[in-house]
Amino acid sequence: MVARAETFGGDILDVRAFCAVVDLGTVTAAAASLRETKGSVSRRLSRLERALDARLLARHPRAVTPTPEGLAFYARAKEGLALFDEAAESARDSHAVPAGHLRVTTSVDFGIEVMPEIVASFRALFPQITVELLNTDGVLDLAANRVDLALRLGGEDGDTGYRASMMATLAIGLYASPAYLERRPAPAGLPDLADYDLILGREKLGPFAKLLSADGRIEPVLLRPAILASDFAAVLRLTLVGAGIGQLPTLVAARSVQSGDLVRVLPGWSSGGGTLRAISLAGRELPARVRLFREHVRGALASRLAVEMAPR
Numbered sequence: 001m002v003a004r005a006e007t008f009g010g011d012i013l014d015v016r017a018f019c020a021v022v023d024l025g026t027v028t029a030a031a032a033s034l035r036e037t038k039g040s041v042s043r044r045l046s047r048l049e050r051a052l053d054a055r056l057l058a059r060h061p062r063a064v065t066p067t068p069e070g071l072a073f074y075a076r077a078k079e080g081l082a083l084f085d086e087a088a089e090s091a092r093d094s095h096a097v098p099a100g101h102l103r104v105t106t107s108v109d110f111g112i113e114v115m116p117e118i119v120a121s122f123r124a125l126f127p128q129i130t131v132e133l134l135n136t137d138g139v140l141d142l143a144a145n146r147v148d149l150a151l152r153l154g155g156e157d158g159d160t161g162y163r164a165s166m167m168a169t170l171a172i173g174l175y176a177s178p179a180y181l182e183r184r185p186a187p188a189g190l191p192d193l194a195d196y197d198l199i200l201g202r203e204k205l206g207p208f209a210k211l212l213s214a215d216g217r218i219e220p221v222l223l224r225p226a227i228l229a230s231d232f233a234a235v236l237r238l239t240l241v242g243a244g245i246g247q248l249p250t251l252v253a254a255r256s257v258q259s260g261d262l263v264r265v266l267p268g269w270s271s272g273g274g275t276l277r278a279i280s281l282a283g284r285e286l287p288a289r290v291r292l293f294r295e296h297v298r299g300a301l302a303s304r305l306a307v308e309m310a311p312r
Contacts, residue, residue, distance in 0.1 A: 010047065010048055010051035010052070011044070011047070011048075012081075012084070013044065014044040014045070014047050014048040014051070015048065015077050015080075015081065016034070016081065017030060017034060017036075017041050017044040017045060017048075018044070018045060018048055018056060018057075018070075018073075018074070018077065019074060019077055019078055019081065020033050020034055020041075021041065021045065021057065021064060022057075022066050022070070022074050025063055025064070026062075026063050026064065027041050027042055027045070027064060045057060052073070054069045054070075054073070055067050055069065055070070056069060056070035056073055056074075057070055098126045098128065098129055098288045098289050098292050099126075099128040099129060099288075099289065100128075100129060100130075100287065100289050101129075101130045101131075101132065102129055102130065102131045102132065102148050102149070102289050102290065102293055103132045103134065103145070103146055103147045103148050103149075104131065104132070104133055104134065104147070104148065104149045104150070104151065104293070105133075105134040105135075105136060105140050105145070105147050105149075105150045105151070106133070106134075106135060106150070106151040106152070107135070107136070107137050107151075107152070107153075107231075108135045108136065108137050108231050108233060109201075109231045109232035109233035109234075109236075109249075109252060110135075110151065110251070110252070111133055111134075111135030112135065112233045113232070113233055113236060113251075113252045113255070114251055114252060114301075114304070115133060115135075117255070117300075118296065118297055118300045118301075119131050119133060121296070121300065122292075122293055122296045122297075125296070126289070126292060129289045129292075129293070131293075134147065137231070139152070142162070142279065142280070142281050143281060148280065148287075148289075148290045148293075149278055149279070149280050149290055149293065149294060150278070150279040150280075151167065151276060151277075151278055151279075151297065152276070152277060152279055153170070153273075153274040153275065153276060153277075162279050162280065162281065163279070163280055163281070164277040164278070164279050165277060165278045165280075165294060166275055166276075166277055167276045167277060167278050167294075167297060167298050167301055168251065168275075168276045168298070168301040168302070168305065169273075169274075169275055169276075170249050170250065170251060170272075170273030170274055170275070170276055171249070171250050171270040171271070171272065171273050172247055172248065172249050172250070172270055172271045172272070172273045173247070173248065173250055173253065173264055173265075173266075173267070173269070173270045174193075174245050174246070174247055174248075174264070174265040174266050174269070174270075175239055175245065175246050175247075175248050175253050175256075175257070175262045175263065175264055175265060176239065176242075176244070176245045176246070176262065176263055176265050177239060177240055177241070177242045177261065177262060177263070178260070178261075178263060179242040180239075180242040180243075180244065180245070181263060181265075183242075184196065186263075186265050186266075187245075187265065187266060189266070190211060190219060190221045190266065190269065191221075193221060193223065193245070193266075194222060194224070196244065196245050197226035197227070197243065197244030197245065198223055198224065198225050198226055198227075198244055198245055198246075198247070199225065199226065199227045199228075199229065199235050199238045199239055199243055199244045199245065199246040199247070200223060200225040200227075200228055200229070200235070200246075200247050201228075201229055201230075201231060201232045201234070201235045201247060201248070209221055209223045209247070209271050210271060211269040211270065211271050212269070212270060212271060212272065213268050213269055214268050223247070226243075226244050227243060227244060232248055232249060232252050233252075235247065235248055236248055236252055236253065236256065239262065240256060240261055240262065245265055247271075249273050250270070250273075250305060251276075251301060251304055251305065254304040254305065255304070276301070278294045278297070278298075280294075
């Protein structure tokens with residue numbers, strides 16, 4: 001049976017005091033360097049020797065010298081303190097310097113249709129930050145999966161373990177390709193939708209959808225899908241190839257609308273898509289890379305929505 005190595009249970013400040021004494025040769029000089037009293041440093045040395053159960057210093061009237069055990073410990077301790085100081089400096093810098101690795105999770109359709117250009121433009125601005133994008137419709141535990149930021153509809157802002165920041169209010173509209181509209185002119189009103197091939201996504205749970213107009217009217221409409229897809233990414237692809245009129249979040253459709261590959265149908269009507277929030281762990285200041293990415297996403301989403309809603 002292999003014996004388990006014992007871990008150090010002492011105070012790192014005691015280790016610093018020991019290294020200072022070895023470096024400077026006297027307890028008095030070490031105390032002045034550490035801005036402590038001579039008695040305080042002497043107590044640190046004694047406490048460290050008790051914690052290690054080893055004699056590290058030989059005391060002389062005018063100086064102290066390290067024992068062989070002390071020299072061996074000093075060499076490793078100096079190396080360990082340097083690594084610790086480097087790690088601490090890196091942690092402090094992470095709040096101000098935009099660098100490091102960023103893990104982000106979002107839904108499959110949002111990750112496929114919205115995030116690629118956002119990540120690319122972010123990396124162009126901050127090439128020293130690497131990005132890992134986790135596309136899943138499951139809710140990942142941020143701490144367990146080491147996720148820095150989750151982009152989700154809703155959010156756990158009511159949970160004390162998370163903080164949530166609103167990114168955008170989503171709406172779901174109706175879209176068709178120009179090729180489909182060449183074959184079948186766009187519907188003139190909501191009742192006409194019953195005569196069209198509708199492509200609906202997973203959010204369509206029943207035969208009715210409440211469509212909200214710009215003036216606040218609410219009208220329930222019977223929507224019978226010709227094609228029902230598991231996610232909005234599939235709805236978008238089917239709509240682009242002219243399979244029918246797709247019901248899509250405005251953010252997912254925005255780029256295709258801008259390029260002219262999709263046209264908004266019945267633009268005065270949409271259904272609520274919820275609030276997109278950026279979720280992060282609470283209880284600590286966000287590193288610079290996370291703050292910068294969150295604000296970059298917010299700005300990019302606002303630009304997309306402005307393009308999609310612009311009159312044509």
